[in-house]
Amino acid sequence: MSPFNLQTCARANILALEPYRCARDDYKDDGTNVLLDANENAYGPSLPKVAVEKASSSATGTKGPEIDVEGLHRYPDPHQHDLKQLLCNLRNTHHHTSKTITPENLFVGVGSDEAIDGLLRCFCVPGRDRILVCPPTYGMYSVSAQVNDVGLVKVPLLPAPTFGIDIDAVTSALSNEKDIKLVYFCSPGNPTGSLLAKEDVKRILEHPTWNGVVVLDEAYIDFSPDGASMAEWVAEWPNLVVLQTLSKAFGLAGIRLGAAFASAPIVRLLNSLKAPYNISSPTSALASYAVSAEGIATMRGNLEKIVAQRNRLIQELPKIKGIGRLRGGTESNFLLYEILNAKGEADNVTALAVYETLAENKGVVVRFRGKEHGCLGCLRITVGTEDEVTRFLSAVEKTLTEIHAKQDGAPADEAKKEAEASGVVA
Ligand SMILES: Cc1ncc(COP(=O)(O)O)c(C=O)c1O
Structure with missing residues (x-):
């Protein structure tokens, strides 16, 4: 049983926020009121009239998202109650609980x-509190921590290819390190x-002495098997927050829409703290469309194509000389x-030379991850379209052939010297 207590875990100044x-929270805009309350510009958006008309008619003339350009x-x-309800509908799968999450459980x-x-x-007092991260992991946790003057405790994941949580090490850090x-x-x-x-996450949620919150970032969850998302589990665990985004499977990185599923009291804190x-x-209009039945069908169609290309990469890459092991999951x-x-x-x-x-000679950009914990010599390759994967496979094969030929012909440590000269240590 976790001793989690929001009143003692969250920052006092945030708990006190109104x-x-x-x-318009008091007087709804029903379309008939004269709105002189928010210092807006009643003459409308400063966009050429023809552009507004075109955007409005193309947005509303066909099936699709309804963007009210004239109302901008x-x-x-x-x-964002309606959008939150749609996100809840998507995640109330009842794979992990019979309870139902509602817009009160969602921050966008x-x-x-x-x-x-x-x-x-919400939770970390600058200069005192800390967060625990498990490398290799997403870099923004530590960037945000640094921005907020919050310290880091690092407990690496178990070695590849499982990259699971090191339960004993995390549990012991939460028992022994202060202010996480x-x-x-x-x-x-x-x-x-x-x-x-799931069992590992549960073990941390049940930590018997730690008064803190588990944040489970599910940015890529829709690429995983059905039922994998734990979002609805926040109805069971007051100390769990699940993060999701429309930037990945929904293909909407450009609109910037992310969500945090959590208990209603944590959501209230996040809402109190955000810019209004x-x-x-x-x-909002694009996101609502994306998580409507039609949007989800489109996402699933694209997902099938991505999975097919992912399988193709898994099949083809090992045939290329110089490609080593797949280090993570799929x-x-x-x-x-x-x-x-x-x-x-x-x-x-x-890896860095490849x-x-x-990038410089073949016009294909992947991500070098060799300096991340447990990722020696690794590249992270995003699954692209069929044509992009074709281009990548051919480019990486040629590149490896060229680099190996150079390594074979060059004095043993020449490549190393080159890397040292460019500031990269193997
Ligand atoms: C694990 C993880 N979480 C969160 C994000 C950020 O997503 P968003 O675009 O919603 O800010 C990313 C982006 O790459 C990510 O990889």
Whole structure:
């Protein structure tokens, strides 16, 4: 049984916050009122009339998101109740609980990055409190911590290819280290692509002495098998927050819409702390469409194509000389592969050379992850379209052949010297 207590865990100044209220919280805009309360511009958006008409008719003339371009001179809805309900409908799968989550269990923000930062500000006193992260993991947890003057406790994941939670080490850190308020887990992990075991997350949620919150980042969850999302589990665990985003499977990174599922009291804190109008009207309209039945069908169609290309990469990459082991899982829209030198060993010099050559000479950009914990010699490759995967496979094969030939022909340590000269240590 967790001793979690929001009143002693969250920052006192945040607990005392009153959410910002606008006049329209008291007097709804029913379309008949003259709105002289928010210092908006009643003459309308400063967009050429023809552009407004075109955008309005193309947005409403066909089936699709209804963006009210003419209404953009008004502030957006600060509460986003309808969008939250649609997100709840998507995640009330009852795989993990018979309880139902409601808009009270949801915070929506400018990408999930806003929730990552908001949680830190809700719970961590700058200069004193800390968060626990499990490398290799998403970099924004530590960036946000640093911005907020919050310290880091690092407990690495178990070695590849499982990349699971080191339960004993995390449990012991939470028992022995002072002032850890949040644990950020990523499932499926970035860059690991592995889902964390539900039982492991439960063990941390049940920690017998730790008064803190488990944040489970599910940015890539829709690439995993059905039922994998734990979002609805927040109805069971007051110390669990689940983060999601429309940036990945829904293909809407450009609109910046992320969500934090949590108990109603935690959501109230996040809402009190946020800027009042953080979700723009176009973002809200596009997001609502994306999580409607039609949007979800489109997402699932794209998902099938991504999974097919992911399978193709898993089949084709091992046939290429110089591609080593798949280091993580396959439950995401990227894969983490080792790159081998001419001697068949994973090393960062070769991985970095492949990364740079692909980008500079072949026009293919992947991500070098060799400096992340447990990822020696690794590149993270996002699954692209069929044509993009074709182009990548051909480019990486050629690149590896060229680099190996150079390594074979060059004095043994020349490549290393080159890397040292460019500031990269293997
Ligand atoms: C694990 C993880 N969480 C969160 C994010 C941020 O997502 P958003 O675009 O919603 O801010 C990313 C982006 O790459 C990610 O990899």
